[in-house]
Amino acid sequence: MGEVVNVLVAFAVIVFVFKWATSSKDSPADAQSPAAILGFRPKNITQEQVDTVHAMFPDIPRENIHFELLRSGNVQQTSNKILERGFLPAPPPAYYTIYPRTATPDAPRPGPAANTNQNKSAPQPKENLISRYRLENRLDSSAASSATEDPLKWDDSPEKREAGLRERKARMVLAARQRLLAQQQNQASSSEASST
Helix, strand or coil: CCCHHHHHHHHHHHHHHHHHHHHHHHHHHHHCCCHHHHHHCCCCCCCHHHHHHHHHHHCCCHHHHHHHHHHCCCCHHHHHHHHCCCCCCCCCHHHHHHHCCCCCCCCCCCCCCHHHCCCCCCCCCCCCCCHCCCCCHHCHHHHHHHHHCCCCCCCCHHHHHHHHHHHHHHHHHHHHHHHHHHHHHHHHHHHHHHHH
């Protein structure tokens, strides 16, 4: 009988030591693992994926995009979610323990964006459609071109279709400009008539 008690006590000590050894090894690792903190196993993503989604949707914060990509792991699913909802939810506070906030969320890159960030104090002129599509030289001839519009046709080559679409876009911008000028003239003449 004494041998059975010794075996049971030895077995209980071994089980206790085994549980203590495994729990002390796993506990800190689990507490610090991203899966334990975030509540899901994050997917492997690259900075290029975050940049791709941010380029398509610049009004969505990078942290929101990064968190959603960690969940889905797919740029297309993340983009579809933005298109369906119109936003991405902000990451939980636990996210920032693994991925701390950066001092500047969007680092200025060389190019026009960097120039606008550097000259925030100087007022920037608003770009209108005429200057965006470089139609300044066509402002005078817009009245004649809008009257002679050709019917919509589908060209065979992609280059011709692209050129045709660019031309139609230019005509639409010029026609909208003419309508705006006519509306402004009507408002000016009606305000002059009402003041007299």
